[in-house]
Amino acid sequence: MELYFLGTGAGMPTTERNVTSIALRMFDERGTFWLFDAGEATQHQILRSPLKPSKLEKIFITHLHGDHIFGLPGLLSSRSHQGGTEPLDIYGPQGVRTFIETALQLSQSHINYELRFHELHEGVIYEDEQCTVESGLLDHRIESYGFRMIEKPRPGKLKVDELMKLGVQPGPMFGKIKQGIDLRLDDGRVIRASDMISEPQPGVIVTILGDTRPCQGSLRLAKDADVLVHEATFMEGLEDLAETYYHSTTKQAAETARDAGVGLLVLTHFSARYSEENPLVEEAKVIFDNTVAAKQHQLVPIRKY
Structure with missing residues (x-):
């Protein structure tokens, strides 16, 4: 299991970064991948990746701002032409179904697979024999959610x-x-x-947050997570700007990681004003040392850190 970042920018694409989209690859566990948000040109980023749209199983949308959803219609349409025939589950706030169905209808786009929509609420939104997914409200200008994926214990190893x-x-x-x-x-x-079989091995916990100011919802979803993906739109010193636009700074993301007891903090959703991520990471490391920056087309392994 690993994270693959298709876009790490905030607001609008730049020459260095596309807007938000994160893939959770579960090829060993399920033979599929899940997508968290789909900003504009997500399907182009997928073409440059090892991901195959036919293997896309679920899409989770944190909120309905354009830099998180404008890539949906094109991606869903193209999936029909790239071997995608299995049903696709889409989890998102109220309005995501209207957005997708209107775009597909007005563009006369036809898909040859079933779309299954699930409106978000706080609590468990999905569960099977392998994992549980919970969602929770964050603090943003519009309704914004975070997701907590809890892998169930894996069988013990043969002695x-x-x-x-x-x-x-x-x-x-x-x-x-x-x-x-x-x-x-x-x-x-x-x-x-x-x-002759060891005790079951605890599963991993992965938390992926949408856009948010620091809040209790972030802490609840991130509690004891092995990997936390948190926005860091601004550097320290721009707290007032972050507060105004309902975003977080590097310091605030690091404080959430520290207080929630996570294993690894992955920063993403960087403002276009920053061409380099290293200064943002160094700021966060002052508070939470095990911090990295999300890089496009790079994998972040998910394990016990």
Whole structure:
């Protein structure tokens, strides 16, 4: 599981950065990817990436500002021509369905797969055997949400060394142990499967926030997250501007990461006034050391940090 950033800019695209879109790649776990926001030209960014629109399973929209949704109609239309036939779930605030359906209708765009819309609310919005997704309100000029993806515990690992010491060689017998089946050896000894598998491994927690000022909603969604993706539109010293436009500074993002006890802070949504991300990261590191900047077309591994 890993994050792939398709756009890291705020407000409007620049020559250095496209506007917001983040892919959560789950090729090993599900063979698919999820998309968080789809600013203008997201489909162009996907063409320059290892992502395939046919593998897009879900889209989560944080809020309805243009730099987060203007890429939706084109992406959805193109997906039909790029092998996408499976249903696509779209989670977003009230109005996202109207925006998409109006754009597709007026442009006479036809898609050959089902769109399934889910209006956001606070709490659990999706759950299956692999993960749970929660959403929560943030503090922005319009209704804006953050998302918390909680991976369920993964099965424990086979204690290979112990099994081999007992004379059990890799092969079908290993497979039975993995299935939870006890073994009876030729000499009468019984090996209990439960003794040969380690405890389940805790899943990872990933929090991706929409545009926001510092708020309790951010802290709740980010609590103990392994990876937190947080906007850092402005550098320190522009707190008044951030307050006026309902955004966060590098310092405020770092304070949220510190107070929530996260593992890794990934800064994104940078103002066009900054051509380099390093000064923003260095500011944040004063408060929260394990901070990196999101870079377009670069992966951020998701693990226990």
